[in-house]
Amino acid sequence: MLTAPAAPPRPSGGTGVDDTGDLGEFGYEQQLHRSLGKFASFAAGFSFVSILTTIFQLFGLGFGFAGPAFFWTWPVVFVGQFMVALNFAELAARYPISGAIYQWSRRMGGEVVGWFAGWFMILAQMVTASAAAIALQVVLPNVWSGFQIIGEDSTLTSASGAANAVLLGSVLLVLTTFINCIGVNWMSRINNIGVTCEIVGVIAVIGMFLTHAQRGPEVVFDTGTTGASPGYGWAWIVSGLMAAYVMVGFGSAGELAEETRNPRRVAPRTIRLALSVSALGGGLMIIGALMAAPSLTDGRLAAEGLPYVLSSILSSPWGTLLLVDVAIAVFVCTLAIQTAASRLVFSMARDGRLPASQILSTVNTRTGTPIAPSVLIGLVCIGILAVNVGNSAIFATLSSVCIILIYLAYLMVTVPLLLRRLKGWPHGGPQVDADGRKLYSLGRFGLPVNILAVGYGALMVVNLSWPRAEIFDPSGDYPLLRWAAPVTVAAVVALGVACFPRGRTTPNPITIGA
Numbered sequence: 001m002l003t004a005p006a007a008p009p010r011p012s013g014g015t016g017v018d019d020t021g022d023l024g025e026f027g028y029e030q031q032l033h034r035s036l037g038k039f040a041s042f043a044a045g046f047s048f049v050s051i052l053t054t055i056f057q058l059f060g061l062g063f064g065f066a067g068p069a070f071f072w073t074w075p076v077v078f079v080g081q082f083m084v085a086l087n088f089a090e091l092a093a094r095y096p097i098s099g100a101i102y103q104w105s106r107r108m109g110g111e112v113v114g115w116f117a118g119w120f121m122i123l124a125q126m127v128t129a130s131a132a133a134i135a136l137q138v139v140l141p142n143v144w145s146g147f148q149i150i151g152e153d154s155t156l157t158s159a160s161g162a163a164n165a166v167l168l169g170s171v172l173l174v175l176t177t178f179i180n181c182i183g184v185n186w187m188s189r190i191n192n193i194g195v196t197c198e199i200v201g202v203i204a205v206i207g208m209f210l211t212h213a214q215r216g217p218e219v220v221f222d223t224g225t226t227g228a229s230p231g232y233g234w235a236w237i238v239s240g241l242m243a244a245y246v247m248v249g250f251g252s253a254g255e256l257a258e259e260t261r262n263p264r265r266v267a268p269r270t271i272r273l274a275l276s277v278s279a280l281g282g283g284l285m286i287i288g289a290l291m292a293a294p295s296l297t298d299g300r301l302a303a304e305g306l307p308y309v310l311s312s313i314l315s316s317p318w319g320t321l322l323l324v325d326v327a328i329a330v331f332v333c334t335l336a337i338q339t340a341a342s343r344l345v346f347s348m349a350r351d352g353r354l355p356a357s358q359i360l361s362t363v364n365t366r367t368g369t370p371i372a373p374s375v376l377i378g379l380v381c382i383g384i385l386a387v388n389v390g391n392s393a394i395f396a397t398l399s400s401v402c403i404i405l406i407y408l409a410y411l412m413v414t415v416p417l418l419l420r421r422l423k424g425w426p427h428g429g430p431q432v433d434a435d436g437r438k439l440y441s442l443g444r445f446g447l448p449v450n451i452l453a454v455g456y457g458a459l460m461v462v463n464l465s466w467p468r469a470e471i472f473d474p475s476g477d478y479p480l481l482r483w484a485a486p487v488t489v490a491a492v493v494a495l496g497v498a499c500f501p502r503g504r505t506t507p508n509p510i511t512i513g514a
Contacts, residue, residue: 019096023258026097027508028350033184033368036260040188041253041267043195043332045274048249048340050132050333051282052198052205055246056306056326057135059289062242064302065470066235067224068290071283073240078279080456081247085275086442086449087414089268092254093439094426096263099347100254101409106510109416112500114510117412118348119496120405125341126377127402128249130384132334133172134395137165139327142307143320157392166385173385176335177378180342183367184259187339194332201325202281205310209288212313219290225297237463241400241471244460246282248406250275255340259368264433268440338377345373351506355499397472397481401488404464408489411457418450465489 020030036044062070088104097103101121106114134156140147141154141164149167151160179187223232253270257263289309293301300308310319349360349370359372388395417425431439442449465485473481 019262022096022264026095028097028258030258031363031368032098032258032370034259034261035185036188036256038266038270040192041256041260041263041270042273042277043188043191044252044256044336044339045250045270046278047191047195047198047329047332047336048252049247049274049278050198050329050336051246051278051285052201052326052329053132053135053333055282055285056329057138058242058245058305059286060302060305061245062239062286063224063290063305064239066232066239068219068222068296069224070236070239070242071220071286071290073236074243074279074283074286077240077243077247077460078275078283080452080460081250082272082275082279083449083453083456084410084414085250085271087417087446087453088251088254089271089440090426090442090446091413091417092251092257092267092271093264093433093441094431096254096257096260096267097347098255098258098343100251100257100344101413102344102348104254105409105412105416108413108420111506111510113412113416115348115353115500116493116496117409118344118353119499120409120412120492122341122344122348123492124402124405124409125337125344126380127384127398128406129173129176129334129337129341129377130169130381131395131399131402132330132337133169133381134165134385134388135330136168136172136327137161138307139323139330140168143323143327156388162388162392166389169385170382172331172334173338173378173381176331176338177374179335180339180374180378181364181367181369181371183369184256187335191332191335191339194328194335197325198329198332199281201322201329202285204325205306205322206281206284206288208313209285209292209309213288213291214294215291217287217291219296220287222296238468238470241464244407244464245400245403247275247278248403249337249340250278252336252340255343258343262433262435264439265435265437338374338381341377342370342373345377346370349373351508352504353501353506393473393475393478393481397484398488400464400471401485404461404485404489405492407457407461407464411454411461414450414453414457418447418454421447421450 019034023030062073091104092100095103095107099118102114102118105117137154137156147168148154148164150164153160154164155161156165179190251271253267253274257267260266289306292313293309294312295301310322314322345354345360348354349357354360360376361370362372363369364371387398433439467482467485469476469482472484473479
């Protein structure tokens with residue numbers, strides 16, 4: 001039986017020409033412009049996670065279920081995701097190709113597995129980009145009332161707030177689509193500036209929290225008043241969804257591999273670094289907020305989250321400046337997600353795996369970017385945003401379910417990789433990157449790390465999918481929504497079966513043997 005080919009021998013030099021020849025060994029031409037350095041690669045993963053955006057939105061979710069001790073779900077999720085990131089880093093060193101999740105899963109599990117991993121990831125990234133864009137409604141009207149263009153109530157769940165959120169989010173998506181179309185250099189410059197602002201903002205927030213602390217760090221051992229029934233353990237597990245929602249997308253450096261100089265060395269490091277820095281900064285933000293909150297028992301911390309803490313310690317000018325920084329984080333987060341999704345669509349289309357593949361795989365020779373995928377994703381995201389006008393509960397449910405699709409796509413990499421490890425992967429002995437250095441490898445730790453990654457991923461999919469009314473139908477108005485996760489996943493699989501490219505051949509087929 002045939003097996004997926006081992007990574008080819010590495011060229012000896014460290015130039016862009018070598019990277020181009022390296023890509024040619026996989027059967028692909030260098031069409032995208034290869035100009036990204038180490039910081040740009042790191043910024044792609046960090047801005048996708050975007051702790052300033054996601055923790056700003058989701059802090060109340062974790063605290064509301066398990067009180068201050070929900071903090072401990074953060075390191076637990078980080079350890080689990082870091083096991084996944086280590087496996088991704090090893091694959092990024094050996095397969096530096098755009099559309100990373102799709103390319104890695106097909107090389108480990110075959111064409112069918114690869115296609116469905118890509119299918120899950122595309123849908124998840126489009127919903128995630130929409131969810132990130134809609135966060136502007138939480139920020140901009142608080143910066144200036146003039147941003148509330150439709151109606152007067154800026155609350156995201158109100159009729160005017162929902163409509164205004166769609167308007168602001170649509171404008172943002174038009175801007176990110178334009179930036180993605182004019183070239184990766186512009187995208188990386190804007191993203192780098194945005195990530196720098198976000199890192200400065202995170203440091204400033206942590207510093208303000210710690211200098212206004214009203215209690216010590218031992219607060220993280222306080223279980224609060226939640227969890228009486230059916231027990232605190234169950235409440236703590238539910239609160240872990242906050243961390244699970246935040247710590248995804250760290251593998252975006254792999255999506256931009258064909259635009260990164262010496263990606264075999266850079267991408268593995270930036271995948272691990274993006275997750276680690278996000279986890280450290282996010283953990284300190286959570287502890288700081290718990291220490292600085294005016295009250296842990298009046299209900300406002302669960303209902304309002306970080307804005308409640310910030311508004312209590314910041315005067316107007318500084319508070320406004322910080323909100324502007326959060327808006328910048330929302331912007332670059334949306335940009336990073338759309339960029340990653342466009343490269344995934346391009347990669348699958350280049351292999352003839354999507355409808356209109358010829359159009360979607362075309363790269364503009366001047367900008368070096370696949371314009372059609374960016375435009376398509378922007379339009380679809382705006383369409384998804386419109387759901388929030390009709391029913392914000394359904395939009396929130398879609399946003400939750402899309403995270404499950406991401407975890408499933410991750411499993412479609414780690415499970416086949418584990419099976420390949422059991423058969424001796426990686427083959428061929430030590431390999432080197434474009435600078436002649438050995439590729440990143442887990443060595444003898446590969447198997448146990450891979451097992452932990454699979455076990456963690458499976459448990460998290462179950463946790464994310466559990467039909468909880470408090471997650472999927474908090475208002476109690478739509479009881480059927482609590483089953484949204486399994487129903488949506490089943491629908492996505494069924495639609496994927498219908499859309500699977502039967503009878504089409506890929507120019508670079510991968511056949512996995514027993």
